[in-house]
Amino acid sequence: MTPSERLDATFAALADPTRRAILARLALGEASVLELAEPFAMSQPAVSKHLKVLERAGLVSRSRDAQRRPCRIELDPLAEATDWLKDYRKLWEANFARLDTLLEELKADAATQPSTTHPTDLTTKED
Amino acid sequence: MNTPSNKLLVTAHGDREVRIVRTFDAPRRLVFDAFTQPALVRRWLTGPDGWSLPVCEIDLRPGGTFRYVWKNTEGTEMGMGGTYREIDAPDRIVHEELFDEDWTGGQTEVTTLFVEAGGRTTVTTTVIYSSTETRDAVLKSPMESGIAIGYDRLEGMLASEFAK
Numbered sequence: 001m002t003p004s005e006r007l008d009a010t011f012a013a014l015a016d017p018t019r020r021a022i023l024a025r026l027a028l029g030e031a032s033v034l035e036l037a038e039p040f041a042m043s044q045p046a047v048s049k050h051l052k053v054l055e056r057a058g059l060v061s062r063s064r065d066a067q068r069r070p071c072r073i074e075l076d077p078l079a080e081a082t083d084w085l086k087d088y089r090k091l092w093e094a095n096f097a098r099l100d101t102l103l104e105e106l107k108a109d110a111a112t113q114p115s116t117t118h119p120t121d122l123t124t125k126e127d
Numbered sequence: 128m129n130t131p132s133n134k135l136l137v138t139a140h141g142d143r144e145v146r147i148v149r150t151f152d153a154p155r156r157l158v159f160d161a162f163t164q165p166a167l168v169r170r171w172l173t174g175p176d177g178w179s180l181p182v183c184e185i186d187l188r189p190g191g192t193f194r195y196v197w198k199n200t201e202g203t204e205m206g207m208g209g210t211y212r213e214i215d216a217p218d219r220i221v222h223e224e225l226f227d228e229d230w231t232g233g234q235t236e237v238t239t240l241f242v243e244a245g246g247r248t249t250v251t252t253t254v255i256y257s258s259t260e261t262r263d264a265v266l267k268s269p270m271e272s273g274i275a276i277g278y279d280r281l282e283g284m285l286a287s288e289f290a291k
Contacts (some may be wrong), residue, residue: 005232008260011263011264012260088137094175095172095173096149096171098171098173100133102161103151107153107157110157
């Protein structure tokens with residue numbers, strides 16, 4: 001999968017409340033399909049279908065050995081998106097607050113050092 | 128001075144766009160400089176708390192490139208770069224950008240407009256993402272989307288959702 005396809009798969013997988021609930025359960029520890037189906041009052045095939053989507057997105061892995069094949073949460077795809085976007089709005093509010101301060105300084109500088117390109121008076125002194 | 132009209136607006140437009148609008152109490156020429164001169168950009172575009180912008184290279188001409196690298200106190204780096212497509216100083220800049228980590232799933236196209244009125248300047252930045260999913264993830268809170276969450280936050284979020 002390309003990074004773009006991987007992100008699409010991650011977001012699509014997270015768009016469903018049942019799948020988020022399954023991830024929430026798995027965040028507490030491994031669980032079998034049967035154990036996952038129980039609290040959601042869902043059939044095993046229904047849970048399996050959701051698990052397939054989560055597996056495809058790389059958010060869940062299943063152990064191969066044991067008969068019960070417990071499911072496990074995989075956090076890497078989520079971590080990929082980094083701290084950076086934790087709160088997009090807050091990030092820009094912080095950036096722009098600093099820019100406000102900088103602009104005040106620039107305005108003060110401009111006031112004390114008039115620009116040389118400032119148009120000189122149009123009225124000609126005639127002595 | 129931060130009058131109510133200097134409030135930051137972040138909104139979704141169309142399928143793949145995010146628009147960021149903010150007014151500054153300064154003439155357009157100064158705001159444009161603050162967005163395009165490396166010595167000035169480095170003083171405000173520093174990102175979240177604890178980060179700085181040690182690398183800021185800008186070749187402001189059509190086809191020219193730029194490169195930003197942010198660094199936090201733990202030494203983690205985050206790089207981003209791109210190419211300018213249109214420069215119409217001090218009105219408008221169009222560029223393409225891509226984070227090194229590519230969490231946006233491909234390049235984004237960014238148009239920045241500078242409009243002055245009564246000595247104040249409104250900057251409108253329109254970002255076009257590669258997909259609706261990426262755009263929505265950028266806009267929604269981390270609680271909703273699951274993107275951009277450190278392990279600690281994710282654990283907390285999942286635990287509270289499970290407790291419902």
